[in-house]
Amino acid sequence: MTAFLRKYGVAFLSGLLLAWSFPAVKFHPLAWAALGILFVRTAKMSRADAVRQFTAAGHVFHSVLLYWMVANTYWAGGWAIIGQQLLCLYLDVYWCAFALAWTLLRDRMHPALLPVAAGLTWAALEHVQSFLFSGFGWSALGYSQGPNLAVAQWAGIGGVTLISALVVAVNVCLALAVTARGRARVGFATALIVLLAVAHLGGRAMIGTADYTSEPFKVGIFQSNFSVEMKWDEEYSLEMVRNAVSKSRLLADRHQTDLVVWPEALVMDSFDDPVVTDMIGELAMGSRTAVFGGGHRAERNPYRSYNSSFLMDATGAIVETYDKIHLAPFGEYVPLSEFLPFVSQVVPAIGNLVRGTEVKVLDAGNRRLGPLICFEVLFAPMAERLRAEGADFLTVITNLAWFGMSSAIPQELEVARMRAIETRLPLVHAANSGISGVFDPYGRFTLVDGAIDSEGDYRELIDGVTPEQTIRERLVGAFDLPAPAPRLIEHGPAWFPWIALASAALLLAIAATLRAPGTPR
Numbered sequence: 001m002t003a004f005l006r007k008y009g010v011a012f013l014s015g016l017l018l019a020w021s022f023p024a025v026k027f028h029p030l031a032w033a034a035l036g037i038l039f040v041r042t043a044k045m046s047r048a049d050a051v052r053q054f055t056a057a058g059h060v061f062h063s064v065l066l067y068w069m070v071a072n073t074y075w076a077g078g079w080a081i082i083g084q085q086l087l088c089l090y091l092d093v094y095w096c097a098f099a100l101a102w103t104l105l106r107d108r109m110h111p112a113l114l115p116v117a118a119g120l121t122w123a124a125l126e127h128v129q130s131f132l133f134s135g136f137g138w139s140a141l142g143y144s145q146g147p148n149l150a151v152a153q154w155a156g157i158g159g160v161t162l163i164s165a166l167v168v169a170v171n172v173c174l175a176l177a178v179t180a181r182g183r184a185r186v187g188f189a190t191a192l193i194v195l196l197a198v199a200h201l202g203g204r205a206m207i208g209t210a211d212y213t214s215e216p217f218k219v220g221i222f223q224s225n226f227s228v229e230m231k232w233d234e235e236y237s238l239e240m241v242r243n244a245v246s247k248s249r250l251l252a253d254r255h256q257t258d259l260v261v262w263p264e265a266l267v268m269d270s271f272d273d274p275v276v277t278d279m280i281g282e283l284a285m286g287s288r289t290a291v292f293g294g295g296h297r298a299e300r301n302p303y304r305s306y307n308s309s310f311l312m313d314a315t316g317a318i319v320e321t322y323d324k325i326h327l328a329p330f331g332e333y334v335p336l337s338e339f340l341p342f343v344s345q346v347v348p349a350i351g352n353l354v355r356g357t358e359v360k361v362l363d364a365g366n367r368r369l370g371p372l373i374c375f376e377v378l379f380a381p382m383a384e385r386l387r388a389e390g391a392d393f394l395t396v397i398t399n400l401a402w403f404g405m406s407s408a409i410p411q412e413l414e415v416a417r418m419r420a421i422e423t424r425l426p427l428v429h430a431a432n433s434g435i436s437g438v439f440d441p442y443g444r445f446t447l448v449d450g451a452i453d454s455e456g457d458y459r460e461l462i463d464g465v466t467p468e469q470t471i472r473e474r475l476v477g478a479f480d481l482p483a484p485a486p487r488l489i490e491h492g493p494a495w496f497p498w499i500a501l502a503s504a505a506l507l508l509a510i511a512a513t514l515r516a517p518g519t520p521r
Helices: 002-020 028-041 047-065 067-076 079-108 111-134 141-145 155-179 182-206 234-255 274-287 342-346 374-378 380-388 408-423 492-513
Strands: 218-223 259-261 267-270 290-299 304-312 318-323 362-364 367-373 393-398 427-431 437-439 445-447 450-452 458-460 475-480
Touching (some): 002 028, 002 047, 028 141, 028 155, 047 079, 079 111, 079 492, 141 155, 155 182, 234 450, 234 458, 234 475, 274 304, 290 393, 304 367, 367 374, 367 380, 374 380, 374 408, 380 408, 380 492, 393 408, 408 437
Parallel strands (some): 393 427
Antiparallel strands (some): 218 475, 362 367, 450 475
16 A cells, blocks of 8 residues: 555645645635646656556546535435446546647657647647537636636636646646756746736736626526425425515515526426416516526427426516526436437436427527526537527526535536636526525626525525525525626637647647657657
């Protein structure tokens, strides 16, 4: 064991520190150095040894970052642990690929080019990870910098992958400043300082003032905090809607909202059921507010079930629905089940749902709503498309009650923050068990601030309540929704990942043609 730790201890430490830069520890400065120690450790190693080091670090990183998936043992038994580790092994492949690319660049390229080349290569691999096999970009390094609001602004230039590239470039500069000698060490130390200064000061200069006057709009949020057990118990289906209607009515009347937003899967009966429609219609007509919420939609002949959402206008009519397109693998469907039906028997999906087929922008009075349901917040191109099709605010409805008090909830919130900054659109975040509130187009977050008890009395939360302290609480909030903000580079967040992919491929191709220093001609 001692020899094993001596061999891989640095790699394990690197992965652990990097995971701690994300919520729940949320010490984001760690990301700027955690990989640096791994680069130092592998500076002189053979390619095979470096690959083993990076793979070990990646596995620790993903195992700690995604520990919350193990909470599904309550629902899926031991398969949740196996599934989490299989996912970690798949994600390790990207770290292995980076190690292969890094050692090629390290051995063939001029050291001065390494920070840029490594940053672009890492960004390219994160981009591939975000869409390959349906995509899982949860662990992108840039998400660790959400609370670092200055650095987070670079997402508005090149998406979250640009932030990841900056983080990796700084780590490479740090490693080269440690391993280089003489004037080269001074040069890399200077580059390190300059990169950090540009990342923070440049980002700070991009933070603007949100516009709350040109397109006034008031949004109410009901954070329902209904347990998963209640949602699957038919006896509570109507009671959950009654509770939501009652508390939303008090909120809407108190603040005269234009729109009330409910979280994902609050309406467990099909929302075209007349009983359900009438109940929600009483809220809409009585308070003269539109209602947007998550629910279940079913089709018959043949039977199809959707994780869906609905928009009801102030007349009590459901004017539009949106069906979730990006379903969660093994949570809402079983991948490849049509080709390998036995998989469904071994690892059954909780929902066995059908994916939607159409991205939609919904008219919500004088504003246009771009809906994203839970897992869809991971997909930056989807948010970009909603903006391109006219959405002037995004709405994420989600239900992470499956994962209890784990860091899945604050991690998902940081993903949502990046979508707001990338699109420069305000984002309404309505979560069943937390955390709920509104992001402005620069990523500043306003938290739900009130609660309504069973007697109908409203109370404000005490000052200083943190977002994490609102998890698993039944809360409400009303927010002035700002207008969209101008973008510095219109298509930057959409284009940069592809530019990084093409640039990394070119740099690696060039490196492959070069002779390593000291190689005979």
